[in-house]
Every structure is written in structure tokens, then in C-alpha cells.
Amino acid sequence: MEGSECEAIFESLNLKPQLFINETLNLVDEIVDGAFHHFHLEASKLLKIDGSDDRSQDLQKGTDYIHHTIQATLDKRLSMWEQYCLRHCFTVPNGFSLPSEEEASGDDPMDQVDPNDEQVEVQLANLRNKLAEAEKECAELIQELQELERKSTMNNQHIASVNEALQLYERSSAHDMFQDMFRVASELRRKMEQLKSKQMEETEHNRRTRLYDANVDMPECNFSNGLSKLNLDDFQEFIATMNS
Structure with a gap:
């Protein structure tokens, strides 16, 4: 749609695209000017330049040169942005028309009240009530389920405690049994x-007793003269005594 028609449509809607663009460009210029003014002040402080000497003029010339260079590039970019906004953002598509007086006054058939709306509202109210009841029942069921889960957890804990106690009892019983064994x-x-010691003592006692009895019953012999003086009977009796 042509520019004059677009402007007329925007004017009828109390919209001014060009005014918005101009205010944006002026705001950008103010920000850039303020930035370079601050830059000049900070540079003067760092270089310790007084406003009355030649160095201050040289600094001002350098700052103005940088400012103008950046401003020229920025103006080109902003000009392209302005054309883009006017051609694409603030344009009205073909076939667009302003609403008629009847439509503007609210006589649109779509705005008329449908007699069935009351029935729809009643049905919606019933559905809301049913939904609220269902949510309440769901909350109660969730609470009951949580209670059952809690009881189940407690039962499992009790069963685990009993099993542990049984295991401890079984281990204790087995330990006691091994201790008894x-x-x-x-x-x-x-x-x-x-018993073995007693038997050994009795055996030793019996051996000594037999040896003692044998010595008592042995005939008196004169061994100082050697075995050559013994007769055969005495020698056999001596051997029998030694073997017993």
C-alpha cells in the first residue's frame, strides 16, 4: 500500500511512525554526544591538561575527529534502519481497510449475545463442580495410598527386625552349642x-611290687665272688626273677 494511504491509516489509529523514528534518532545522538563529552573529560584528567593551554585544543580536535568519524558511520546505519522500518515495519498490507462506523460502534453480529450462552455457562459450572469433586476424591485416594505405603513400610521394617533377631538367635544358639561341645x-x-596317668601309676606300682617281692623271695647269694660260684638252680632262679 502506498505511503499516503499507510499514513492515513496510522493517523486514524493515532499512530505516528515517523515521529517514533525521529525520537529514536535524537535519543541516539544524545547518547553519543554524552559519551564523547565524558571521554573528553576523562582524557583531560588522565593527561593532566588544563583548558587554557594548547594541549587542550589538540585534545578537543582529536576527540571531535573521532566523534565525527563514528557519527558518520552511525548515521549511515541509522538511515538504513529508518528505511527498513518505513518499508517493512510500518507498512499496511494490500487489501487492508479501516473498520466501518457500524463495526466501530459495536454492531458486529459477532458481538451479539447468543441465547445459548447461558446454557453453556450452566454446563461449564456443572463441569467445574464435577472437576472439583473429582479433585477432592483424588486427594483422598492419594492420602489413603500414602497411609497404606506408610503401613507397608512399617510392616517391612518389623519383618526385617524379626528376621534379624532370628538370625542373631540362631547364631547365638550355634555358638553356645559349639562352646558346650x-x-x-x-x-x-x-x-x-x-585315667591314663592313674593306669601308668598303677602299672609302675605293680611292677615295683613284683620286683620287691622277687627280691624278698630270692635266696641269699654271695655276689661278691661273681656268678661263677652260683649253682645251676640259683642261676635259673636269678634269670627268671630278672625276666619277671
């Missing part, structure tokens, strides 16, 4: 050693 085995070993 070790104690009985030790007692049996001690008694066997005592």
Missing part, C-alpha cells in the same frame, strides 16, 4: 589323661 571335649580329654 568344646567344654565337654576338654573335660573328656582331662579325664582320659587322668
Whole structure:
């Protein structure tokens, strides 16, 4: 659509695209000017330049040169931005028309109240009530489910505690049984050693008794003269005594 028609449409809607663009360009110029003014002040402080000497004029010339260079490039870019906005952002498509007086006054058939709207509102209210009841029931079911989960967790904990206690009891019973077995085995070993010692003592006592009796019954012989003086009967009796 041509520019005059677009402007007329925007004017009817109390919109002014060119005014918006001009205010934006002026705002950018103010920001750039303020930035270079601050740059000049900071440079003067760093270089310790007074405003009355030649160095201040040279600094001002250098700052103005940089400012103008940047401003020229920025103006070209902003000019392209302005043309883009006018041609693409603030343009009206072909076939667009302003609303008629009847449409503007609110006589559009779409704005008329449908008699069925009340029934729809009633149905929506019923649906909202049913939804609220369903949410309430769902909340109750969730609460019951959480309670069941809590009870199940407690039961599992009790079962685990009982199983652990049974395992401890079984291990304790087995330990006690092994302790009893070790104690009985030790007692049996001690008694066997005592019996063995007693038997050895009795055997030694019997041997000594027999030896003593044999010495008592042995005929008196004069061994100082050697075995050559013994007769055959005495020698056989001596051998029998030694072998017994």
C-alpha cells in the first residue's frame, strides 16, 4: 500500500511512525554526544591538561575527529534502519481497510449475545463442580495410598527386625552349642589323661611290687665272688626273677 494511504491509516489509529523514528534518532545522538563529552573529560584528567593551554585544543580536535568519524558511520546505519522500518515495519498490507462506523460502534453480529450462552455457562459450572469433586476424591485416594505405603513400610521394617533377631538367635544358639561341645571335649580329654596317668601309676606300682617281692623271695647269694660260684638252680632262679 502506498505511503499516503499507510499514513492515513496510522493517523486514524493515532499512530505516528515517523515521529517514533525521529525520537529514536535524537535519543541516539544524545547518547553519543554524552559519551564523547565524558571521554573528553576523562582524557583531560588522565593527561593532566588544563583548558587554557594548547594541549587542550589538540585534545578537543582529536576527540571531535573521532566523534565525527563514528557519527558518520552511525548515521549511515541509522538511515538504513529508518528505511527498513518505513518499508517493512510500518507498512499496511494490500487489501487492508479501516473498520466501518457500524463495526466501530459495536454492531458486529459477532458481538451479539447468543441465547445459548447461558446454557453453556450452566454446563461449564456443572463441569467445574464435577472437576472439583473429582479433585477432592483424588486427594483422598492419594492420602489413603500414602497411609497404606506408610503401613507397608512399617510392616517391612518389623519383618526385617524379626528376621534379624532370628538370625542373631540362631547364631547365638550355634555358638553356645559349639562352646558346650568344646567344654565337654576338654573335660573328656582331662579325664582320659587322668585315667591314663592313674593306669601308668598303677602299672609302675605293680611292677615295683613284683620286683620287691622277687627280691624278698630270692635266696641269699654271695655276689661278691661273681656268678661263677652260683649253682645251676640259683642261676635259673636269678634269670627268671630278672625276666619277671
